Amino acid sequence: MRAERLVQIILLLQTHGRLTAGELARRLEVSARTVQRDLDALSAAGFPVYADRGRAGGWSLAADYRTRLTGLSPAETAALFVASTAHVLADLGLDAAAGTAEAKLLATVPAHARRHADLARERVLVDHADWMETREPSPWLPVLQRAVWDDTRVHLTYGSAPHAVAVEPLGLVAKKRSWYLVARKATGEFRTYRVDRIVHADGTDERFERPDAFDLTEHWRHHSDRYFAELRRYPVRLRVRGYAATRLRWARNAVIDAQTAPDDDGWANVSMTFESAYETRVYLLGLAGDVVVLEPADLRDDMRRAATEFLAQN
Incomplete structure (x- = not known):
């Protein structure tokens, strides 16, 4: 290492x-x-x-020093050619350029490593899309991209806000199939905007000074940690059995904090944190008889009422 x-x-x-x-x-x-x-x-x-x-x-x-360590190993070559960002490049209008760059890069790779690149492209694909997903890129993404490239301000109308605000775009982040704009407001506050919720975006020629200390990767990491910590605020204790234990790992906006091994009857204790009581109830009702709510008591009562209403109406 x-x-x-x-x-x-x-x-x-x-x-x-x-x-x-x-x-x-x-x-x-x-x-x-x-x-x-x-x-x-x-x-x-x-x-x-x-x-x-x-x-x-x-x-x-030293100014005249150049290392010869820049030759790519077979493993490094394979890592570069795994098809994991095709949709990102397409959204940014860089897919054609990426194909040309890939061909140029591949031409410089030694023959013994080139086979690893071909294997990576043929046998590994990272698909970031959800099942049944249909999505069109935001029409405002090119405007934001130019502003990020050129350090120019943009006037945004976002969500249900009645007026546009001037922001200084600092970076674009692709999270699965969604784009986010990280920008600084006139007050100096950093904000994150989901691009598909932008109603309108006007580019300008007004240049701004990008903060020297700003690091997009570090900022996004802190933003994600803070968002997730604020999102998870409804803790529960459950007993689950069989496939229900696996399905709990798929719950969105929830995390398993602790889980015991199944007992002789196949039941395990699970501690989780969901976003809200409503989200918890909706998800757990789908597990039917394979889940028992231990805590909190009000969630248990809420699920009983919901199940009773469902039976009465169906």
Whole structure:
């Protein structure tokens, strides 16, 4: 693992020119102290890595140094050619360019690794769509894409809001088959907008200064964690048996917090957190006699009432 990390450090410095130890640590998902030890080891081994002090400082390679480590291994080649982002590229209008780039890249791959690329394309497909999904890309996605590329403001009308707001688009995120716009409002507040809920978007020529410290990946990770923590707020304790235990893993906007092994009769205890009492009731009623609500008592009573009403009306 350390040898791979040392190679990654060299390649990152060659690609980006200068990076701080903190930036390297974040990209490599290790501590800054670990990166510092790795940089010292590279320097001791004769690699021309240098530290520049000051506010604009960081670590860099000698200007004339170029590594020969950029050749792709068979496994790395296969990873590049797995078809996992076709719909994303199509939505952005980059599918044709991606095909050309793929052909150019494949032409540079050594013959012994090219077969791995062909195998990856022929035998692995990542489909992000849900079953029975029909979806058209938002007509506003090209407007947002240009604004993100050019650092220009956009006037958005979102959801049921009566007026448009001016935002500074910072990035686009594809989550499964949905697009999200991460933007900054005039107040400095960062907001996330689901693109298919945008009613109208007008591009402008008004340029803005992109925040130097903004990192889209890090921002989205924090946003997702916060969203999920706020979403899950209805804890329940259940007893389930058989296939119901598997179906609980499919529940949307819910998470299994703890689960015991099945007893001799096939029943297991499960602790879960759902989004709301209503969502919980709707999902658990579909499991019929394979689930027993232990807690909370009001959910148990609510499910009894719902089942009684259903029987009375059918």
